Amino acid sequence: MLDDIDRRLLRRWQSDASLSPGELADAIGITAGKAARRLARMQEVGVLEGVSAVIDWAALGYAVEVSLRVTLDKTQARAFDEFIEAARAVPEVTEIQTFLGRVDVRLNIVARDMAHYQRIYRDRVLTLPHISDIAALMQIARIKAEEALPL
Known part of the structure; x- marks a missing residue:
């Protein structure tokens, strides 16, 4: 279901959800387009439900x-x-x-x-x-x- 690139994207995004797909891509060493496509696919299949603000x-x-x-x-x-x-x-x-x-x-x-x-x-x-x-x-x-x- 998830490969190593997907897991790296998710790990990095979990640590800093403010990163753009381009910044995520740079952080894990892939192209921005590839990161955006993978994030979109994970959202389509329900792995990513969205990004939310954490309020204190x-x-x-x-x-x-x-x-x-x-x-x-x-x-x-x-x-x-x-x-x-x-x-x-x-x-x-x-x-x-x-x-x-x-x-x-x-x-x-x-x-x-x-x-x-x-x-x-x-x-x-x-x-x-x-x-x-x-x-x-x-x-x-x-x-x-x-x-x-x-x-």
Whole structure:
């Protein structure tokens, strides 16, 4: 699927996503056209989903991050779909994950402070449909948040 050139391109781009195809090409010793074609191919087949900005929420005044583990009322046929649709509409929800097991969904929420989090929790989270149980985990520190793969 991926050859050595593809892996070198991806490794270099993971370390600095601001590089242009030409700069990537120079860094790994291929032509800019070849780099652009390979990146386009990897995007077409779904290896590359896009390039995004990484935002430091704390620098924008969001000092609180909470992970909510939610168990849904699975007696309702559309519980997952309706819950996820409603959770997507909460602006402070930065991540939604689904699981097999005791916990069905995890929501990651950012807030400016504890009072702001309390309002989000009371006014937005607790009004989400089909919740049967919810547990909160307050984040103390982010030790590792690495999305780069060892290529």
